[in-house]
Every structure is written in structure tokens, then in C-alpha cells.
Amino acid sequence: MSSPYHLQGIPTTTLADEFGLPLYVYDADRIIDQINQFRAAFRGVNLKIKYATKALTNLSILKLMRMQGVEVDVVSVNEARLARMAGYAPGQIMYTPSGNAWTEIEEAIRMGLRLNVDSLPLLEQVGETYGSSVPVCLRINPSVADGGNLKIQTGHADSKFGIPHALRADIARVVAHYGIVVEGLHVHTGSDFKSARTFLQGAEVLFDLAGDYPDLQFMDFGSGFKVAYREGDHVTDMAELGAAMSEAFGAFCARYGRELELWFEPGKFLVSESGHLLVGVNVVKQHPTRTFVQVDSGLNHLIRPMMYDAYHEIVNLSNPAGTPTTYDVVGYICETDTFATNRVLPEVRPGDVLSIENAGAYGFSMASTYNLRSRPAEVLIYEGTAHLIRQRDTFEDLTRGMVDVDLLNTVETI
Incomplete structure (x- = not known):
């Protein structure tokens, strides 16, 4: 494993001499190790990793992710354009807006991106404009609070993110009215959660909601995996999480009647x-x-x-x-x-x-x-x-x- 003093055998101070200061340096080996660790934790399920592009938005980083078989999650059309430059097909890009302008939503749809709908008004507008021709994923707010600084918690009841689970009947009404195809369900509790329990709470919300939608292809559980910032820091136990989530997801798929894809959107964890x-x-x-x-x-x-x-x-x-x-x-x-x-x-x-x-x-x-x-x-x-x-x-x-x-x-x- 590289140390701060040597990165893949290169003395770090020589990088300062060669490229000048200040300087951001990234170790590709560490990124690849994190990808492999993630996959190892979720053996036995149909796993798909979607890198959260916002964490580190660089063309070469996206190319490295693609080389490792990792797809992408984006929050803006410009991030999607960069992903396309990196070689990603539109169907490999999940677009998750948060109050974005309708003109940008339309552009994302024209690009062929997968659309993750974050609000009931957006769901209504997509249905009214496109009917059943544009499949969507639904981002659900599960009212689950856990993790680090409040500014990086996104799944609690007062968060701006997602459609509150309490609006379940309203979601179903809009979907039925316009014949919208719901291909996925999404939840993201926020960053730095400390146990598998948090993920399982969010998962149970989606497992329950899934009964309303017979055409699901995947479930997306976002991310929030804690990494260590100092010696002794608590980190997410990926082996524990992987075992618990894989078991719960397998049981859900058996009840649902077919195997779905299990998606995650790690950003910080990977880079x-x-x-x-x-x-x-x-x-x-x-x-x-x-x-x-x-x-x-x-x-x-x-x-x-x-x-x-x-x-x-x-x-x-x-x-x-x-x-x-x-x-x-x-x-x-x-x-x-x-x-x-x-x-x-x-x-x-x-x-x-x-x-x-x-x-x-x-x-x-x-x-x-x-x-x-x-x-x-x-x-x-x-x-x-x-x-x-x-x-x-x-x-x-x-x-x-x-x-x-x-x-x-x-x-x-x-």
C-alpha cells in the first residue's frame, strides 16, 4: 500500500518539484482497490456500481472507472457530457436532478440518459409530456436520519431530496394516470452512516414500495459509506453491510418473483x-x-x-x-x-x-x-x-x- 511519502514508488516530493504547488495527486491503485473491495462485499447478487461523478469530476478518472467496469451517476447534463466523452453509453448514465430546470431535464431525456425523478411535480411533468415513452426511476425519501454532519444527510424527513415515502398513494396515482413505466426505485440516506442498520431501514422502505410497480429492473441504494479520516475513525464495515444487504435483497427478489439488479452510487468511498x-x-x-x-x-x-x-x-x-x-x-x-x-x-x-x-x-x-x-x-x-x-x-x-x-x-x- 502506498504511503503519503511514496505513491506507487514515486517520492511524493518529486511530484511537487515536477508539477508545482499546490497540486492534487490521485493514486489509481487505491481507487481500483476500493472498487475490488466493494465488489467482494456483494458477491452473489447482480451488482452494478455507478460512480457518483460529483465526487471527483475529471475525464481521466471517469475513463479509469469505465476501464474497471464501473458506470456513472450524474447530477447535471454537463457531468453527463463528460461521461459521454469518457466513452459511456447513455444507458450507463443515471441522471439524478434535484430541482433542475425543465429545459435541462428535456436535454437529458434527448441524450437518452436514465432519469431518476426527485419530486412529485417533476413526475407529473414527465408524465404529461412523455406519457409511457420515458421510463423513470423514483427517488424516495425514506425519513431515515444517520451519518455525519447534518449538511451531508439526505434521507431525513426534512431533507430537500427525494419524494417523501408518505406520498406513496400520490406517486401511484400519477404513475397510473400517465402510464409511466417505473424501472427502478432509489434511496440515498446521505454520507458517513455507521452501520448496516441504516441501509436496511432504507431498503425496507423500497422493498415495501416495490409491490406497487411490477416492471422494476433495479433498486438503487445510493451510497454514504464512511471512510477513515484519522487513525481510529469508525468506518463502514463493508463485509457486514454486503452480507446483510445481499441476504435481504435476495429474500426480496424471491418475494418479488424475479431477480433485479442491485445498484449503488459510491463516490467518496472510491476516490x-x-x-x-x-x-x-x-x-x-x-x-x-x-x-x-x-x-x-x-x-x-x-x-x-x-x-x-x-x-x-x-x-x-x-x-x-x-x-x-x-x-x-x-x-x-x-x-x-x-x-x-x-x-x-x-x-x-x-x-x-x-x-x-x-x-x-x-x-x-x-x-x-x-x-x-x-x-x-x-x-x-x-x-x-x-x-x-x-x-x-x-x-x-x-x-x-x-x-x-x-x-x-x-x-x-x-
């Missing part, structure tokens, strides 16, 4: 631990109460610590044997911009390279150009070779699309 955000130390700044390590990155590159209070391990690649010292690691953005507080690291010096770990999911994909800062380059380590898979933003990239209006010479009309 989080593969990712390392390499940053350079600009300043070590002594205050009376604390010592700040100021790096050449910030919430514009990795917003999770500020948005979700997320913990990310930080490794001093340049001075691993230095004297342990307590620091606040902060960014260069003109906001409160903190990666870590009261973090013990080997002595940090200006010019050192730090690695922020578990940065593969919702890192670059949520990055911005705030403060008119460039987004980092991205590198994928595949079969022992470092491949540049996204160039660093240039000033021209940052200003592309701006329109230079000569306001001083604009004639004012009264």
Missing part, C-alpha cells in the same frame, strides 16, 4: 483515500497564543474543513523526523481559512511541502477561483507513472468570459 493535496509552506508565523503555518492553498482548493468541519490528516513530507510541534495550519484566502487547529506536526519550516490526506473526494470538484486564485493542477499515478490530467489555471483561464466594457466612454442617455 477519497486516493487523493493527496500537496501544498507549500509560505510562512511560519508566531503569535503569543499559537503558531500559524500559512500555506499556498486554502478553502478555494479544499473547502471541506470550513464547510463541514471535516478533519483531514496533514503530513510534513519535507521534515518527517522533525520535533513534534503544535500548529494551526491556515490558507492564504482573505477569509477565516483553516485546515487544522492545534495540530501536532513534525517541525514545519518555510518551504516545506505538506500533504493534506483523503482529499480525493469533494476537493477539486468543489474548488473555486475565489480571490482570483488559480485552481491546482491534477495528477494521476497509474501503473507507476505520473500523468498530468488537468493543467493549473492560468490568468487567461481566470479572465476568460469577462467582457471589457469601456464605461468611461459610454454615452449616458437621460
Whole structure:
């Protein structure tokens, strides 16, 4: 297994030298290991993995997923376009909108994507416009609350996501009225759930609802599998989950009368631990109460610590044997911009390279150009070779699309 100091045998600091800082680096071996672990947990069922593209949206990452037989889940038409560029057929792409404009829904249907309907008004509009010609999946809100930060829970009763299970009769009425073909049922409880119990609660909701729909081809249970962000973190026991879900799904299929496909949409689980955000130390700044390590990155590159209070391990690649010292690691953005507080690291010096770990999911994909800062380059380590898979933003990239209006010479009309 690769360490932060060597990725597939490549010293990580040499990547900083070759590609510059800050830099996102992804280890393809770790992604493939996670895919294999997932499959191993669900032996004996007709499993289909749909990678949640939003977690890490890069053409080369999607191509790697396709090479591994993993399909995709997207939440926008642009994500679907990228998946098509990566070689996916429309039928391999699940499109899950959340209050998206009707014009985008129509475009997704024209593209031939599988449609996951998130609301009763959308179901009504699809039925009124397309009748029985467009099969749909129904995203159901099971009123199940579990997991990490409330901001990443999506299955509780007050969440904006999905059609509340309590509206079961209304769903059936709309489906019957327009003759809509329901090919799948979907539930997603949110991220960082801690036990198989949560998944089974959501599963029972779908198993019960399935009796209303005789033409189902699959059931999609989303994702939410917890990965470790620090030593001793609780993680989802995939073997336990796989055994429990496979048994429950097999029993359901027997009752339903035929075997369905079992779908999941892992994002973070597949890519989080593969990712390392390499940053350079600009300043070590002594205050009376604390010592700040100021790096050449910030919430514009990795917003999770500020948005979700997320913990990310930080490794001093340049001075691993230095004297342990307590620091606040902060960014260069003109906001409160903190990666870590009261973090013990080997002595940090200006010019050192730090690695922020578990940065593969919702890192670059949520990055911005705030403060008119460039987004980092991205590198994928595949079969022992470092491949540049996204160039660093240039000033021209940052200003592309701006329109230079000569306001001083604009004639004012009264």
C-alpha cells in the first residue's frame, strides 16, 4: 500500500518539484482497490456500481472507472457530457436532478440518459409530456436520519431530496394516470452512516414500495459509506453491510418473483483515500497564543474543513523526523481559512511541502477561483507513472468570459 511519502514508488516530493504547488495527486491503485473491495462485499447478487461523478469530476478518472467496469451517476447534463466523452453509453448514465430546470431535464431525456425523478411535480411533468415513452426511476425519501454532519444527510424527513415515502398513494396515482413505466426505485440516506442498520431501514422502505410497480429492473441504494479520516475513525464495515444487504435483497427478489439488479452510487468511498493535496509552506508565523503555518492553498482548493468541519490528516513530507510541534495550519484566502487547529506536526519550516490526506473526494470538484486564485493542477499515478490530467489555471483561464466594457466612454442617455 502506498504511503503519503511514496505513491506507487514515486517520492511524493518529486511530484511537487515536477508539477508545482499546490497540486492534487490521485493514486489509481487505491481507487481500483476500493472498487475490488466493494465488489467482494456483494458477491452473489447482480451488482452494478455507478460512480457518483460529483465526487471527483475529471475525464481521466471517469475513463479509469469505465476501464474497471464501473458506470456513472450524474447530477447535471454537463457531468453527463463528460461521461459521454469518457466513452459511456447513455444507458450507463443515471441522471439524478434535484430541482433542475425543465429545459435541462428535456436535454437529458434527448441524450437518452436514465432519469431518476426527485419530486412529485417533476413526475407529473414527465408524465404529461412523455406519457409511457420515458421510463423513470423514483427517488424516495425514506425519513431515515444517520451519518455525519447534518449538511451531508439526505434521507431525513426534512431533507430537500427525494419524494417523501408518505406520498406513496400520490406517486401511484400519477404513475397510473400517465402510464409511466417505473424501472427502478432509489434511496440515498446521505454520507458517513455507521452501520448496516441504516441501509436496511432504507431498503425496507423500497422493498415495501416495490409491490406497487411490477416492471422494476433495479433498486438503487445510493451510497454514504464512511471512510477513515484519522487513525481510529469508525468506518463502514463493508463485509457486514454486503452480507446483510445481499441476504435481504435476495429474500426480496424471491418475494418479488424475479431477480433485479442491485445498484449503488459510491463516490467518496472510491476516490477519497486516493487523493493527496500537496501544498507549500509560505510562512511560519508566531503569535503569543499559537503558531500559524500559512500555506499556498486554502478553502478555494479544499473547502471541506470550513464547510463541514471535516478533519483531514496533514503530513510534513519535507521534515518527517522533525520535533513534534503544535500548529494551526491556515490558507492564504482573505477569509477565516483553516485546515487544522492545534495540530501536532513534525517541525514545519518555510518551504516545506505538506500533504493534506483523503482529499480525493469533494476537493477539486468543489474548488473555486475565489480571490482570483488559480485552481491546482491534477495528477494521476497509474501503473507507476505520473500523468498530468488537468493543467493549473492560468490568468487567461481566470479572465476568460469577462467582457471589457469601456464605461468611461459610454454615452449616458437621460
